Amino acid sequence: MIADSVELFTFTSNHYNLETVLSTTALKKQYGPIKAVNGLDLRVEKGAVYGILGPNGSGKTTTLGMLLGIIQPTSGAYSWFNNGSLDINRKRIGSLLEQPNFYPYLSGEQNLKVVAKIKGVDEGTIDAVLASVNLLERKKSPARTYSLGMRQRLALASALLGNPDVLLLDEPTNGLDPQGIAEVREFITQQSAQGRTIILASHILDEVEKVCTHVSVIKKGTLLAEGSVADLIKGETQVEIAADNNEIVLQAIQSFTGIKKAAQENSIIVINVDEKFNAAQLNKYLSEKNIYLQHLNVRKKRLEEQFLELTAE
Secondary structure, three states, X not given: OOOOOOOOEEOOOOOOOOOEEEEEXXXXXXXXXXXXXXXXXXXXXXXXXXXXXXXXXXXXXXXXXXXXXXXXXXXXXXXXXXXXXXXXXHHHEEEEOOOOOXXXXXXXXXXXXXXXXXXXXXXXXXXXXXXXXXXXXXXXXXXXXXXXXXXXXXXXXXXXXXXXXXXXEEOOOOOOOHHHHHHHHHHHHHHHHOOOEEEEEEOOHHHHHHHOOEEEEEEOOEEEEEEEHHHHHOOOEEEEEEOOOHHHHHHHHHHOOOEEEEEEEOOEEEEEEOOOOOHHHHHHHHHOOOOOOOEEEEEEOOHHHHHHHHHOO
8 A cells, every 4th residue: 555655756857947837735635534635746847748647546636626726625735827826827727627518509619609708718719729629610510419539629629718828638538539539649739839838637658658748646646756758767678578488588587687677478578677788698698598589679668667666556
């Protein structure tokens, strides 16, 4: 089990901008004995695509709810744009927190007019935001005729109304097919290129690794690691090997220099190695023992593997 006090892995990066968009200090939310969020200290810099990564039930949605003023923290504090938690800050934030709900009998355009009125923003930007999510040609169609992916894109268009500085997205690809996921990924990439800061919560590691510049890893409300995606997964090289008899290979490599850990995954042996490791020497070492590899591939550790190590019980 994760204790209240956990060693935090912090990774520094030269890519951080000096302007802080969001900071939290010992942010906590407790429901009776349950610590949904347990003292989070986060920092998001302007222009970052910042992923809050964690398993289901880790406190991601609760954290976003507090940052939007929907949920009252038990203790701790957060600050947007170095301006504390004032309500006025939320005018600079576009959000997508839950599954999008629209009036099914209204068109996409009409639904956004309703949202614009609620937000108190100009309706004149509706065509532009619909174009940004590739829905302009379907703006007159009733929302009930939209696919799940189209409804999600309409929700993203809704979040863009008012030209926010920050987009805050909770599981934006949840339930989507591969095409829908690719569309959301492209949307995030485009918005980031335009200078928007994006904060997204997700449990889909592959998507976070593809679109995020920075990430925090949380479990049971506790922060386990924070930093750039590149720094989080650097420093660990892995080697995949396979032969006719992997059990013999596992025994043979126990004494080979530079191997930190080896484990069989399906038909492949995955080896964590240090800087002393030499793949060519390993191949030669095994061949001298009459063990001939059918597969040898050197790669960097992926975010998924780092995440699984961090969140292991």
